[in-house]
Amino acid sequence: MSSAMSLTGIGLVIVATIGIGLFGLRISRTTSDFYVASRAVTPRWNASAISGEYLSAASFLGVAGLVLVNGADMLWFSVGYTVGYLMLLVLVAAPLRRSGAYTLPDFAETRFQSAMVRRICSGLVVGIGTLYLLPQLRGAGLTFQTVTGAPPDVGAAVVAVIVVINVAAGGMRSITFVQAFQYWLKLTALATPIFVILIAWRSGDHQIGVLHSLQGAAAEWAEPLSTAGGRDHPLYSTYSLLLALCFGTMGLPHVLVRFYTNPDGRAARRTTVVVLALLGMFYLFPPVYAILGRSFAPDLVTGAADTVVLELPSRIFPGTTGDLLGALVAAGAFAAFLSTSSGLTVAIAGVIDQDLLRTRLTRLTGGDYLAVNSFRIAALLAMTVPYVAFRLTGALSLADTVGLAFAVAASTFCPMLVLGIWWRRMSTTGAAAGLIVGGVAASAAALINVIGAPTAGWPRALVVQPAAWTMPLAFLTVIVVSKLTPQSIPAGAARSLVRLHTPEAVNVDRNPTPLP
Amino acid sequence: MSGYGRGVFARRRKHFGTPADKATYATLHTASLASPYLREGLTPAAAGKASRHLRDLLGTAAIAICDSSGVLAWDGVGGAYESNHRRDARSLAGPTLRTGRTAVLGVHDVACGDPQCPIRTASVAPIVIEERVVAVLVAYSERSSAALVRATEEVARWVSGQVELAELNKERTRAMEAELRALRAQISPHFIYNALAAIASFVRTDPERARELLLEFADFSRYALRRGGEFTTLADELRNVERYLVLEQARFGERLTVSLQIAPEVLPVVVPFLVVQPLVENAVRHGLEGTTGIGRITIRARDQINEAEISVEDDGAGSDPEVIRAVLAGESSSDSIGLGNVDARLRQVYGDAYGLVVETQVDAGTKVTFRIPKYSSGVHASP
Numbered sequence: 001m002s003s004a005m006s007l008t009g010i011g012l013v014i015v016a017t018i019g020i021g022l023f024g025l026r027i028s029r030t031t032s033d034f035y036v037a038s039r040a041v042t043p044r045w046n047a048s049a050i051s052g053e054y055l056s057a058a059s060f061l062g063v064a065g066l067v068l069v070n071g072a073d074m075l076w077f078s079v080g081y082t083v084g085y086l087m088l089l090v091l092v093a094a095p096l097r098r099s100g101a102y103t104l105p106d107f108a109e110t111r112f113q114s115a116m117v118r119r120i121c122s123g124l125v126v127g128i129g130t131l132y133l134l135p136q137l138r139g140a141g142l143t144f145q146t147v148t149g150a151p152p153d154v155g156a157a158v159v160a161v162i163v164v165i166n167v168a169a170g171g172m173r174s175i176t177f178v179q180a181f182q183y184w185l186k187l188t189a190l191a192t193p194i195f196v197i198l199i200a201w202r203s204g205d206h207q208i209g210v211l212h213s214l215q216g217a218a219a220e221w222a223e224p225l226s227t228a229g230g231r232d233h234p235l236y237s238t239y240s241l242l243l244a245l246c247f248g249t250m251g252l253p254h255v256l257v258r259f260y261t262n263p264d265g266r267a268a269r270r271t272t273v274v275v276l277a278l279l280g281m282f283y284l285f286p287p288v289y290a291i292l293g294r295s296f297a298p299d300l301v302t303g304a305a306d307t308v309v310l311e312l313p314s315r316i317f318p319g320t321t322g323d324l325l326g327a328l329v330a331a332g333a334f335a336a337f338l339s340t341s342s343g344l345t346v347a348i349a350g351v352i353d354q355d356l357l358r359t360r361l362t363r364l365t366g367g368d369y370l371a372v373n374s375f376r377i378a379a380l381l382a383m384t385v386p387y388v389a390f391r392l393t394g395a396l397s398l399a400d401t402v403g404l405a406f407a408v409a410a411s412t413f414c415p416m417l418v419l420g421i422w423w424r425r426m427s428t429t430g431a432a433a434g435l436i437v438g439g440v441a442a443s444a445a446a447l448i449n450v451i452g453a454p455t456a457g458w459p460r461a462l463v464v465q466p467a468a469w470t471m472p473l474a475f476l477t478v479i480v481v482s483k484l485t486p487q488s489i490p491a492g493a494a495r496s497l498v499r500l501h502t503p504e505a506v507n508v509d510r511n512p513t514p515l516p
Numbered sequence: 517m518s519g520y521g522r523g524v525f526a527r528r529r530k531h532f533g534t535p536a537d538k539a540t541y542a543t544l545h546t547a548s549l550a551s552p553y554l555r556e557g558l559t560p561a562a563a564g565k566a567s568r569h570l571r572d573l574l575g576t577a578a579i580a581i582c583d584s585s586g587v588l589a590w591d592g593v594g595g596a597y598e599s600n601h602r603r604d605a606r607s608l609a610g611p612t613l614r615t616g617r618t619a620v621l622g623v624h625d626v627a628c629g630d631p632q633c634p635i636r637t638a639s640v641a642p643i644v645i646e647e648r649v650v651a652v653l654v655a656y657s658e659r660s661s662a663a664l665v666r667a668t669e670e671v672a673r674w675v676s677g678q679v680e681l682a683e684l685n686k687e688r689t690r691a692m693e694a695e696l697r698a699l700r701a702q703i704s705p706h707f708i709y710n711a712l713a714a715i716a717s718f719v720r721t722d723p724e725r726a727r728e729l730l731l732e733f734a735d736f737s738r739y740a741l742r743r744g745g746e747f748t749t750l751a752d753e754l755r756n757v758e759r760y761l762v763l764e765q766a767r768f769g770e771r772l773t774v775s776l777q778i779a780p781e782v783l784p785v786v787v788p789f790l791v792v793q794p795l796v797e798n799a800v801r802h803g804l805e806g807t808t809g810i811g812r813i814t815i816r817a818r819d820q821i822n823e824a825e826i827s828v829e830d831d832g833a834g835s836d837p838e839v840i841r842a843v844l845a846g847e848s849s850s851d852s853i854g855l856g857n858v859d860a861r862l863r864q865v866y867g868d869a870y871g872l873v874v875e876t877q878v879d880a881g882t883k884v885t886f887r888i889p890k891y892s893s894g895v896h897a898s899p
Contacts, residue, residue, distance in 0.1 A: 041780045102890040109893055176781060261781050350821045375821060
């Protein structure tokens, strides 16, 4: 792979990203030719933006790597990452938008009227965000290593610095056009090499042998629920993974803030439907890379599997074609962790700024500070912690770490959102207990993974894929504690639910205070 | 930060903590525990929660707070003693409620038959608000002393002060609400007159345009004069600003250029009703009136993560910063329509960190900026 060409591709991504950001800000028109109504973000744009922010290094590089090593079961990653939005659509999207909440802690406050639940949520947002940033940095390190040969630490540091500068200076922000561009860039970068390979195959220039070689190890690899790649208890692991992915998406901090951009609950639903289509399209491609990788880059199965997407084009087409395609893929991968990391950093920094930093700064300086500076400090903090964690932790695979972030989200925010939206008798104490129990259980599993998981058997399965026991545990805790503490059901619960479930056009009293 | 504060406090106490100092600290601390409840006003719930701390202050066997309807709160010995004494607390309080004079009641007035009962005497002090006795504080003890009577009086006076603050707070909220109503009614009569005159001028020459303008005017007034709902979305508010500007442009023609830079991400943000329009009206006035040249107005709404930042800028005559400072402080009502009012409403809803920021200088134009948090508890748009 030509590093000069790849670096050029990466450079172009950065320039284009910042360029669109600046251009988007400058657009201004006069009243004669434009109306505000026509400028609201349409579900299509918003869906592209959500997908752009959502598709991370784990999707771009990690899924292909996992399928390459562990075989057919890993296809569930592709499915799960997408199906999460179906759950979001059915259970959460519209009511959450109608709640008026911008972040998850906002929702907790408006539904449970409790500063304590809000603080727990803020802590969890920072925790989940950090856990999700970790694999992004690792992906960045890998890409840099593959492209330039520099050690992974360097690549991660470069991305961390770019993201912090970008976010702090206001370049990336949550500008819809930028994130929407990122989606189409990633899709193009991932799809083009596949189509080129297909065309080459049709014209008979290259023999793709994978379809003839499903014997021995390859047969086990292609078999569902096999123990290929050394995974024990494949049935449990698969279900657990699916639970985490299906119910974790709704608890991802950087995804939910985007829903605020929808004008109403109906638009939120329509956006989610488009997201499902866009993600479905994207996730067709990583498994194709894995299958081709089995044939053209078998050495990666036991090596750096996560680099299969980056390596494949130059393995199939040595020479300029391979270099060009390689540069395209590298640029796409860079876009993947740049956009997700920026989205996450903005979301985490927003929470740190709002719930932790600002009151302190006000007291420290007597109110004599700029709100922007508070956010900048928060952005720096939001990236420093995962970077330090990245330096300290060992080599977990990309998709596994992301899976853990999903598991924590599914065991904490999912019960709070689903029961909070659909169950009137959920009490504040129940919410707090569920968040704490689910959070502690899932984070403990994640922590054991990071330090060093048990090597085999049930202990390993339970720790690597904790969602199947931590999520029901959290739901159960919320339900039992809520039943035991009916006195702490928030006073305006019924009114809150009316607000969450009534379409905006219907004229009902939505005041937060209960009627006398 | 509060933890740090407490740490310093504790260390100092070790250095110079005479018994008298310690007693003062303890008293002040107990008083501070009671004050948040009293600030809610003298309701039974609030009085009940505060009475525990008030009894701590006085150190008596029991206290009661009574108003003319009966006992609002009781704290201290319970059981049969409580029900006995609670029953005749209202009659003990009667004279003080009527006269406002402190009373000391002896054994034959207070004591019940039970010799074990710690309640034998009572001091009754009035709680006075605006020279009206609204309630009394009754402190029950085994024997009365001049010191206890004095203490009861002082505590009752302190309670009066706190409750008065509660009244003041309510008053302020009412004033704010009245001000909001006033602002709605205040859609400037000049504007209505000028808009209708401008429309009239098109009736013959361009009837189609006149019709469109009249419809804009109808929509504008329906929005501006609507009832109910303190909040709306920024999209609705800006749509109304557009209607307003279309009408103004009918009047000023080429002289008024408007440019809008609106980040679509902030359109769903919930804002106080009529928060942008008065600023734009102000900008049109300052930017155009008194000159014959072209006035440029720029309206921006930017996405700032947790907040939306909205600014209205004109390149007109500008004003003296001191004048604007006086308007924002509510000391002058000059011709800056609604500036002070918008500022006050923003501060009331979102806190003092969210007022208007005005950048201006004579002959240098004016830029008014404010921020709105994307989420603020209890703030919802109404359709």
